[in-house]
Amino acid sequence: MPGMGRWQPDARGRLERAALELYVERGFERTSVAEIAERAGLTERTFFRHYADKREVLFAGSSVLQEVLVDAVARAPESATPMDAVAAALEAAAAVLQERQEHARRRHSVIDANTELQERELIKLASLSTALAGALRQRGVDDASAGLAAEVGIAVFKIAFRRWVEQAGDKELSQFIGESLTGLKAVTADA
Amino acid sequence: MPGMGRWQPDARGRLERAALELYVERGFERTSVAEIAERAGLTERTFFRHYADKREVLFAGSSVLQEVLVDAVARAPESATPMDAVAAALEAAAAVLQERQEHARRRHSVIDANTELQERELIKLASLSTALAGALRQRGVDDASAGLAAEVGIAVFKIAFRRWVEQAGDKELSQFIGESLTGLKAVTADA
DNA sequence: CGAGCGATGTCAGTCACTGTCATCAAACGG
DNA sequence: CCGTTTGATGACAGTGACTGACATCGCTCG
Numbered sequence: 534m535p536g537m538g539r540w541q542p543d544a545r546g547r548l549e550r551a552a553l554e555l556y557v558e559r560g561f562e563r564t565s566v567a568e569i570a571e572r573a574g575l576t577e578r579t580f581f582r583h584y585a586d587k588r589e590v591l592f593a594g595s596s597v598l599q600e601v602l603v604d605a606v607a608r609a610p611e612s613a614t615p616m617d618a619v620a621a622a623l624e625a626a627a628a629v630l631q632e633r634q635e636h637a638r639r640r641h642s643v644i645d646a647n648t649e650l651q652e653r654e655l656i657k658l659a660s661l662s663t664a665l666a667g668a669l670r671q672r673g674v675d676d677a678s679a680g681l682a683a684e685v686g687i688a689v690f691k692i693a694f695r696r697w698v699e700q701a702g703d704k705e706l707s708q709f710i711g712e713s714l715t716g717l718k719a720v721t722a723d724a
Numbered sequence: 725m726p727g728m729g730r731w732q733p734d735a736r737g738r739l740e741r742a743a744l745e746l747y748v749e750r751g752f753e754r755t756s757v758a759e760i761a762e763r764a765g766l767t768e769r770t771f772f773r774h775y776a777d778k779r780e781v782l783f784a785g786s787s788v789l790q791e792v793l794v795d796a797v798a799r800a801p802e803s804a805t806p807m808d809a810v811a812a813a814l815e816a817a818a819a820v821l822q823e824r825q826e827h828a829r830r831r832h833s834v835i836d837a838n839t840e841l842q843e844r845e846l847i848k849l850a851s852l853s854t855a856l857a858g859a860l861r862q863r864g865v866d867d868a869s870a871g872l873a874a875e876v877g878i879a880v881f882k883i884a885f886r887r888w889v890e891q892a893g894d895k896e897l898s899q900f901i902g903e904s905l906t907g908l909k910a911v912t913a914d915a
Numbered sequence: 916c917g918a919g920c921g922a923t924g925t926c927a928g929t930c931a932c933t934g935t936c937a938t939c940a941a942a943c944g945g
Numbered sequence: 946c947c948g949t950t951t952g953a954t955g956a957c958a959g960t961g962a963c964t965g966a967c968a969t970c971g972c973t974c975g
Contacts, residue, residue, distance in 0.1 A: 540923075565960095578923080651847060655847055681904065681911050688872070691875065716868050757930080758930090769954080770954055773953080
């Protein structure tokens with residue numbers, strides 16, 4: 534089973550927790566990789582064996598999200614339109630994030646304070662869009678519609694997610710997604 | 725007049741041309757800033773006085789694009805819906821890019837080959853989206869609709885632009901944008 | 916118990932990027 | 946016409962992200 538360290542267990546988990554803690558405490562820029570590794574009881578070199586760079590340690594969960602999205606599109610009923618399938622995928626992803634709301638908020642506050650991290654977040658979202666489009670094509674959707682539905686779906690997700698993490702109350706992410714999807718139809722409808 | 729070097733003129737232009745040339749010749753990663761500066765007849769330190777980092781030298785034109793987009797939204801007739809205004813803005817931006825098709829293709833091939841550059845491109849597009857949304861609010865559009873129309877507009881632009889630069893023929897960018905906008909309405913229409 | 920293997924440690928090196936100070940060319944005032 | 950000022954550039958040292966090469970350690974299997 535890959536990913537399980539053989540000395541102190543869960544090296545990756547320790548690195549991720551140490552990194553998030555330090556990024557929250559002192560900010561991303563003022564945290565060195567050596568400090569993260571030290572808090573995790575490892576060396577700098579080992580950090581870079583687990584993560585391609587200093588940013589990537591914050592984005593380990595994105596592959597999980599991708600699987601959830603793709604899976605939901607695949608499971609959508611055959612009668613569903615492309616946007617219906619995308620909507621179902623966004624709901625599934627929302628459920629995952631809703632379970633870790635606190636973690637999502639902490640992580641968002643770190644990313645929101647640093648441009649480099651925003652860049653990484655954007656390319657992860659673009660990757661999710663590509664995966665979504667692929668899942669739609671798997672359902673027989675044509676290339677153009679698949680690309681559009683996926684991009685638009687991710688756009689909706691971005692807006693809903695931002696409103697969710699920045700809200701004062703405790704409304705669910707799912708609800709923001711529903712509202713954004715409704716708003717989308719209003720905005721794209723012919724005048 | 726700022727930006728005009730007093731020794732050899734147009735230092736920024738020389739740096740941008742040298743950078744694009746080298747990125748095309750040897751790839752982004754295998755090009756050092758010292759090499760760019762040398763080809764431009766300047767020093768590495770001067771490069772970083774003009775551009776925040778090695779990537780930014782490829783994105784000098786994005787501020788122009790932003791002005792074109794915002795201006796077009798502001799000029800759209802009062803009767804125009806938010807998406808109409810966004811569509812007009814995309815057409816205006818398309819006209820600018822159509823004039824420099826060769827440059828756009830070369831630049832795209834460089835960005836397409838490197839992940840870091842793709843990240844920078846994505847955050848520039850996100851910045852354009854924010855500017856678009858601001859211009860829409862200036863027209864009295866509510867926050868939610870402005871954000872959605874802007875994000876969706878940029879999504880359409882991304883897809884149309886990619887199809888344009890990667891096409892074999894010489895169809896105009898404006899046409900791809902029109903097709904994508906039509907596809908968008910089809911995809912978001914209720915079943 | 917010894918060989919193999921995967922994860923970690925050590926160390927040297929490159930390069931992006933920054934702070935600081937010196938220098939130079941052109942514009943400006945007297 | 947010359948001295949001063951101003952803004953861009955050069956020179957140089959330094960930090961930290963990231964990499965390659967090699968040694969070492971702990972576990973597993975035969």
